[in-house]
Amino acid sequence: MQLLKQRQAEHAAARAYQREAEGDAAAKAATEAKAAADKAHALEAKAIAAKKAAAAKKAADSGSGGPVAYNGPIPGSCNDFSGSRQTGCALMLAAGFKIDQFPCLDKLFARESGWNYKATNNSSGAYGIPQALPGSKMAKFGDDWKTNPATQIKWGLDYIENRYNSPCGAWSHSQNTGWY
Secondary structure, three states: OHHHHHHHHHHHHHHHHHHHHHHHHHHHHHHHHHHHHHHHHHHHHHHHHHHHHHHHHHHHHHOOOOOOOOOOOOOHHHOOOOHHHHHHHHHHHHOOOOHHHHHHHHHHHHHHHOOOOOOEOOOOOOEOOOOEOOHHHHHHHOOOOOOOHHHHHHHHHHHHHHHHOOHHHHHHHHHHHOOO
């Protein structure tokens, strides 16, 4: 009987030891799992923040959010056009050119950029409606040169006037050489 009681006591002790070991292992596993989950959460938060920062930088660099709207006067002779073309027509007239120059300017900027204020030439780096190289030259007419078609067009008209005297002079040169 005493042997039986001794064995029962040994089994009870072994079961208690096993339960304690299992409890310790479960606690250790839970602590490790929580640490791993915390680390994963921190990495995920860091990745999300990096993605947001990259998107914000890209938006700032590309000028996303749409172009700055032109709020200057639009002469009646420019009402046949819309968007950047209408702005270009109005600014060309304001720069002192006659309306007969607009078909040349229209074809020139259509060829250069399709009147897209975000147009970028991947091989040369030229930027914007007039395809300024580098695009930062247009800052002469405003810090918003990346997003403002009017700023880009003003720079383009100034460049055209100083180099070719008129939009038709620039268009003629472009026709002959493939660039202006």
